[in-house]
Amino acid sequence: MNDAACAKPAQGWLHGILHGDGATQRRAVAKAITLLESTRPDHRREADALLNALLPHAGRAFRLGISGVPGVGKSTFIEALGLHLIGLGHRVAVLAVDPSSSVSGGSILGDKTRMERLSTHERAYIRPSPSGGNLGGVAAKTREAMLVCEAAGYDVVIVETVGVGQSETAVAGMTDMFCVLQLPNAGDDLQAIKKGIMELADLVVINKADLDADAATRAQAQITSALRLLGLHGRPDTAHHDEALWHPRVIQLSALSGQGVAEFWRLVSEFRHLQQANGRWQVRRQQQAKAWMWERIDSGLREAFAQHPAVQDRLPALTAEVLAERVVASVAARELLEMFACTRPGSACRPSPSVFS
Numbered sequence: 001m002n003d004a005a006c007a008k009p010a011q012g013w014l015h016g017i018l019h020g021d022g023a024t025q026r027r028a029v030a031k032a033i034t035l036l037e038s039t040r041p042d043h044r045r046e047a048d049a050l051l052n053a054l055l056p057h058a059g060r061a062f063r064l065g066i067s068g069v070p071g072v073g074k075s076t077f078i079e080a081l082g083l084h085l086i087g088l089g090h091r092v093a094v095l096a097v098d099p100s101s102s103v104s105g106g107s108i109l110g111d112k113t114r115m116e117r118l119s120t121h122e123r124a125y126i127r128p129s130p131s132g133g134n135l136g137g138v139a140a141k142t143r144e145a146m147l148v149c150e151a152a153g154y155d156v157v158i159v160e161t162v163g164v165g166q167s168e169t170a171v172a173g174m175t176d177m178f179c180v181l182q183l184p185n186a187g188d189d190l191q192a193i194k195k196g197i198m199e200l201a202d203l204v205v206i207n208k209a210d211l212d213a214d215a216a217t218r219a220q221a222q223i224t225s226a227l228r229l230l231g232l233h234g235r236p237d238t239a240h241h242d243e244a245l246w247h248p249r250v251i252q253l254s255a256l257s258g259q260g261v262a263e264f265w266r267l268v269s270e271f272r273h274l275q276q277a278n279g280r281w282q283v284r285r286q287q288q289a290k291a292w293m294w295e296r297i298d299s300g301l302r303e304a305f306a307q308h309p310a311v312q313d314r315l316p317a318l319t320a321e322v323l324a325e326r327v328v329a330s331v332a333a334r335e336l337l338e339m340f341a342c343t344r345p346g347s348a349c350r351p352s353p354s355v356f357s
Helices: 003-019 023-037 041-057 074-087 142-151 213-230 261-277 280-307 309-323 329-342
Strands: 062-068 092-098 124-130 156-160 177-182 203-206 249-252
Touching (some): 003 142, 023 041, 023 124, 062 074, 062 261, 142 156, 203 261
Parallel strands (some): 062 177, 092 156
């Protein structure tokens, strides 16, 4: 299929995203995200053209990252928040990432079932996607999917990560505000100060606080104290944590009853106003765009390396030598990288002699 034939469906989806209404628009958004997630080369070219066409219409939504351990109630909380926001006049898109099985590669994608009321609302759109083994708690195309939703007019885009614990830091690098959900009695103050997910949080929510009010109060006090000890406002990668403007807050909430949801959004709105007023909103978006570009470069280079004919020919034998402990892994890697670099069109270098020569 030639490029002109490929472009026709995407043009229809572009019109549906920008000018469609109701089910027509949601279908166009769903088709566009499916196209983005495709690994076919012709689909990738089509997706690139679609993204560039949507870019001028995106970027005006508020991007909210939600993370937390399994069982903390992320989906229940997001549904309660989404319905609250719709009541305030917002349109809400939820990009929910489900873990992919390391055995079968499959994913349950059950978030729409867990958000039954929100998923059927005409002012909401929920898209579950498999993580596909992608690290950081998000899917490979989550950033692209955010742009599609923003272009469709959703002014609040929520990214729900997989529940894997302290390593879900990627979502903090693609959203305007990063919130971590915790459980009462989930750990002491030493757990709270672990490096990683907690030090990137802009807001920490003690969910299910109604189950044990005393435990929730203790957890709130411990985490508040721990966040102060981290001294986040001095770290360059969390420069939006300025003690004079914003220090990470800790609140109690019950998503099931809706208690505390309004207060949560009040704090989110306060944070957003401060970030926009001091100019850090745009700086953060620019840094994220640059990081996104380099992430895709890294991904593209890895894919090109794996598919390179010379590398594919050499890899089995060299892998066998590494497994037999006749060649050091770092030496084998260097030979393959040199082979990849020196055999590409236009290369002026010459690969080093084989480790076997």
